[in-house]
């Protein structure tokens with residue numbers, strides 16, 4: 001493991017140089033990796049592992065859209081694509097990539113097939129950490145590991161296909177074989193990770209739930225809506241409000257932040273913009289700190305997990321979720337976005 005200094009703090013990181021694919025293939029050479037669930041992470045991880053040369057099968061509910069997708073992606077019924085029960089039976093590493101609520105419903109099915117010596121793999125610390133709510137308590141004679149790609153399964157696959165890798169967290173919860181650590185790292189390399197950052201199940205789930213509800217998704221959408229609304233209410237056109245809130249953010253400024261940091265993005269804007277941003281940044285921080293602390297409290301207390309489980313286990317929930325996404329898609333803001341995106345591609 002390499003020790004890398006992050007802003008003055010030393011952390012250990014596993015790199016692809018020190019743990020190459022050949023080593024990962026060797027560690028997992030006798031394993032059948034059963035990817036259970038073929039939603040967003042399932043396809044990314046299963047296809048990357050298959051292309052990397054691992055022995056992978058997929059388990060998915062038949063007669064579901066995800067089953068059809070698995071067939072389209074080249075998995076073959078009876079050879080590499082099975083029912084959840086049969087894949088879990090055949091797998092020596094059971095990669096539980098069902099939705100977090102689905103993992104609760106299917107736990108008795110998975111548990112029954114977790115014979116001694118097998119490995120239980122997750123991409124989230126959810127089920128294990130919130131065990132009072134999920135009842136996911138693995139038997140003592142199996143390894144329990146986690147590799148959580150830090151991004152969408154879609155990005156995991158896209159980056160892999162283009163020769164890159166998405167960074168992932170990894171963790172060991174239970175080491176029955178004495179080899180859980182190297183299995184976790186090998187799985188991390190196998191699914192197409194770039195760098196692998198060690199964590200534990202609780203830290204992974206607390207940070208992940210906070211991040212996606214906060215800056216990555218919830219806060220992002222909320223602050224965009226707020227600024228768009230202010231600009232519209234003050235008489236600006238939809239296109240002006242959108243361009244000044246979203247288009248410039250995604251097309252010009254955030255790529256600069258990704259490339260070389262916030263100060264670099266600032267330095268490439270006018271002195272007028274920099275002065276204003278530095279002056280207002282503190283007010284935004286002050287306004288959002290209490291909200292982010294509330295959010296973390298809600299994650300830590302298990303309230304966010306309870307809500308996820310309650311909503312995710314409600315029959316017909318996917319339809320309700322789709323209705324909420326439709327409302328977002330059809331709002332003036334995002335309809336304006338659709339038109340702006342068309343202009344973007346036309347100008348290429």
Ligand SMILES: NC(=O)c1ccc[n+]([C@@H]2O[C@H](COP(=O)([O-])OP(=O)(O)OC[C@H]3O[C@@H](n4cnc5c(N)ncnc54)[C@H](O)[C@@H]3O)[C@@H](O)[C@H]2O)c1
Nearest residue numbers: 037038039040041042066097098099102105123124152153
């Ligand atoms: N979506 C991502 O990109 C992402 C990123 C990092 C980690 N994760 C984690 O990976 C895991 C999988 O997430 P996902 O977003 O791919 O899941 P998902 O919501 O896309 O669902 C995955 C599959 O679960 C199946 N499923 C759900 N409930 C079921 C039930 N009751 N019975 C049978 N099948 C059921 C669905 O058919 C679907 O194919 C989760 O633990 C998630 O937190 C996801």
Ligand SMILES: CC(C)(O)[C@@H](O)C(=O)O
Nearest residue numbers: 150151152153208212216
């Ligand atoms: C892709 C995310 C947001 O990082 C992941 O955590 C998820 O739950 O989908």
Ligand SMILES: [Mg+2]
Nearest residue numbers: 124208209212
């Ligand atoms: Mg998440």
Ligand SMILES: [Mg+2]
Nearest residue numbers: 150151208212
């Ligand atoms: Mg995440």
